[in-house]
Amino acid sequence: MLREDVVFNDYPNLIRLNPSIPWKTRGNGAIVLRILVDQDKIDRILEITRSKSIEYTEVSGRFKYTQPGLVAYIGEITSYHRELYRRALTDVVVPDVALKIAEKTNTLILLDRNNRGNIGALSALGALTTLDEDYTFELLAYRIPEYWGQRTRHLNTESVKKAELKYRDYLFSNYDFDQEKVLITPHGPDPVLLGLRGEDPLILVKAFKEIEIQEPILGWIIYRSNQATDAHLVKRDISKLRPYQTGYIEGKVLSKPKPVRGGHVVVVIGDGHTSIEAYFYEPTKTLRNIALKLLPGDQVGLGGSVRPPSSSHPRITFNVEKLVIKSLVTYIEKNPKCPRCGKTMKSAGRGKGYKCPRCGYQSANLEKIKIPLNRDISIGVYTPPLSSMHHLSKPKIRYGRENNGKIPVMISQWYVYMD
Numbered sequence: 515m516l517r518e519d520v521v522f523n524d525y526p527n528l529i530r531l532n533p534s535i536p537w538k539t540r541g542n543g544a545i546v547l548r549i550l551v552d553q554d555k556i557d558r559i560l561e562i563t564r565s566k567s568i569e570y571t572e573v574s575g576r577f578k579y580t581q582p583g584l585v586a587y588i589g590e591i592t593s594y595h596r597e598l599y600r601r602a603l604t605d606v607v608v609p610d611v612a613l614k615i616a617e618k619t620n621t622l623i624l625l626d627r628n629n630r631g632n633i634g635a636l637s638a639l640g641a642l643t644t645l646d647e648d649y650t651f652e653l654l655a656y657r658i659p660e661y662w663g664q665r666t667r668h669l670n671t672e673s674v675k676k677a678e679l680k681y682r683d684y685l686f687s688n689y690d691f692d693q694e695k696v697l698i699t700p701h702g703p704d705p706v707l708l709g710l711r712g713e714d715p716l717i718l719v720k721a722f723k724e725i726e727i728q729e730p731i732l733g734w735i736i737y738r739s740n741q742a743t744d745a746h747l748v749k750r751d752i753s754k755l756r757p758y759q760t761g762y763i764e765g766k767v768l769s770k771p772k773p774v775r776g777g778h779v780v781v782v783i784g785d786g787h788t789s790i791e792a793y794f795y796e797p798t799k800t801l802r803n804i805a806l807k808l809l810p811g812d813q814v815g816l817g818g819s820v821r822p823p824s825s826s827h828p829r830i831t832f833n834v835e836k837l838v839i840k841s842l843v844t845y846i847e848k849n850p851k852c853p854r855c856g857k858t859m860k861s862a863g864r865g866k867g868y869k870c871p872r873c874g875y876q877s878a879n880l881e882k883i884k885i886p887l888n889r890d891i892s893i894g895v896y897t898p899p900l901s902s903m904h905h906l907s908k909p910k911i912r913y914g915r916e917n918n919g920k921i922p923v924m925i926s927q928w929y930v931y932m933d
């Protein structure tokens with residue numbers, strides 16, 4: 515009945531927020547429906563949305579979904595909403611601040627005001643313009659209620675692999691060919707059967723139809739999303755980093771990579787003013803292995819989030835999820851050898867050249883010698899295995915595919931409900 519009364523002026527948005535917030539729900543996600551509707555139908559729509567949400571949270575309460583949020587805003591999205599989104603994506607939002615913005619903008623809070631979910635819901639409203647910089651699509655297929663709570667999803671994994679291969683220019687992160695692993699099925703008790711990710715709604719529908727599903731489904735919806743766009747990796751100065759922020763920093767490697775307990779690797783990165791310990795955690799596998807090969811002097815960019823100080827780390831640290839190698843040192847410099855006796859010489863002081871500690875020979879004309887290094891890593895972007903990436907992190911296959919500034923074409927069949 516809703517369908518005849520409203521016009522959707524965008525795909526439903528699936529908005530992911532800061533993945534490093536410790537008190538988030540699992541994926542830190544929110545859904546936004548942007549609709550055009552007659553003024554006299556607004557109250558009815560708000561009532562339907564509210565009662566459906568309550569009904570759903572009651573049913574799913576046993577699945578540990580806590581503090582759901584639901585908000586509604588009538589009108590053009592304001593700069594307050596946009597700023598709140600930017601902060602919720604890359605920083606920490608204090609509940610009071612979010613609620614004040616709700617008041618200031620007349621955004622209605624439709625469920626319990628104190629629920630944490632309201633912060634995510636309020637923040638996601640402002641994602642509209644940002645989504646036009648880059649976005650992706652995800653087709654979510656839903657299970658019938660009888661299957662909710664079951665962890666196993668019944669589908670043919672080989673058909674997922676086939677579809678990903680066939681449409682590889684338009685799909686991403688659905689199958690991990692390196693680890694031979696299906697990535698579209700969640701493992702929890704939630705009602706989602708699968709999520710198929712890609713660049714184009716029509717191709718998602720095609721690919722979805724080629725996946726052999728062996729259980730009844732309730733229906734599917736295509737969402738437009740900030741997933742896989744690196745939207746959370748805003749440029750930041752090392753000196754200004756604060757706990758739980760996400761971002762992208764640049765600097766020089768200042769220390770040899772140090773393996774630490776748990777299989778992690780630590781590298782000190784500095785920008786000439788400040789330095790920070792960057793942690794490549796064990797689950798980032800390939801990324802951590804590359805980090806082990808860095809050398810002091812290499813220029814890098816790091817995407818990730820800031821860990822607060824702890825008892826074992828009195829200072830903040832940087833949790834790396836993406837490594838950009840910008841330049842590599844190709845040689846090391848050593849003091850020259852004594853032309854008379856062969857001993858490695860010492861500096862004779864600024865501008866005075868070198869002096870031999872054994873025979874006393876001194877020369878102002880000698881220079882440091884360059885010893886070439888064999889580097890078996892190269893300049894480029896490095897990301898962890900697909901299965902250990904955040905929703906927001908951009909997989910390498912998406913580089914060059916960004917949907918810059920293009921307005922998505924709506925297809926009429928972006929959602930289907932089956933009986």
Ligand SMILES: [Zn+2]
Nearest residue numbers: 852855870873
């Ligand atoms: Zn000498």
